[in-house]
Amino acid sequence: MDRRHRFALQAEIWVADHLAAQGGLVLARRWRCRGGEIDLVVRLGGVLCFVEVKARGGNSWDSAGWEAVGAVKQRRLLLAAALFLAAHPELARSVCRFDVALVGRDPGGGVRLVAYIAGAFEGSGR
Template identity: 50%
Template sequence: MAAKDELGRFGEEVACQHLAAGGAVILDRNWRCRDGELDVVVRDGGTLVFCEVKTRSGVRYGSGAEAVVGRKAARIRRLAARWLAEHPHEPSPVRFDVVLVSRQRTGPVGVEHLRGAF
């Protein structure tokens, strides 16, 4: 497995643990269709949340939050609409979050949860 993929899987696991510890119920992970992938889908109280997870081991490529703008955010919205079409639920509000995971060589793993990020 490539180091990038391993880092991404690590970050998604940390993000799911963080979300579950906050009371969210994980509905789906790594949901794929021909147009792309949703990292994590959760129910947070009465809200359906589509979470994009960005994991970084440094600042070489900028912050994870900088990577979820414009076309990337629009793509996640389109994927969410497809997920909703395939998974009928009671009508509920939808939110788009970003979970930033920072894995440094030393020290604890950092997690920042940006609710309603886009």
């Protein structure tokens, strides 16, 4: 596993722990299906959040983080979320949201949250 991939995995773990510390219940990590992968599925309060974690080593984020999850990625996440809900019918009536966590390296080489964008895009794609 290369350094970049290790950092991406570290970022996903960090975000999951961060959301759990805020009272979130992590239901799935790296959930895979034919439509793609969902990094995290977390229940935050009464909302089921499908969280895409984007990790970059530098400070190369655009101002809103929109470029990190473009239209093609959004469509893949929408399909994966639909398949997740089909596989978990007990969650099918949940209020759902698509969030994006932008993560970077802190000066010591660890993980830092650059931004957490709740409701980063709508269920219809962008």
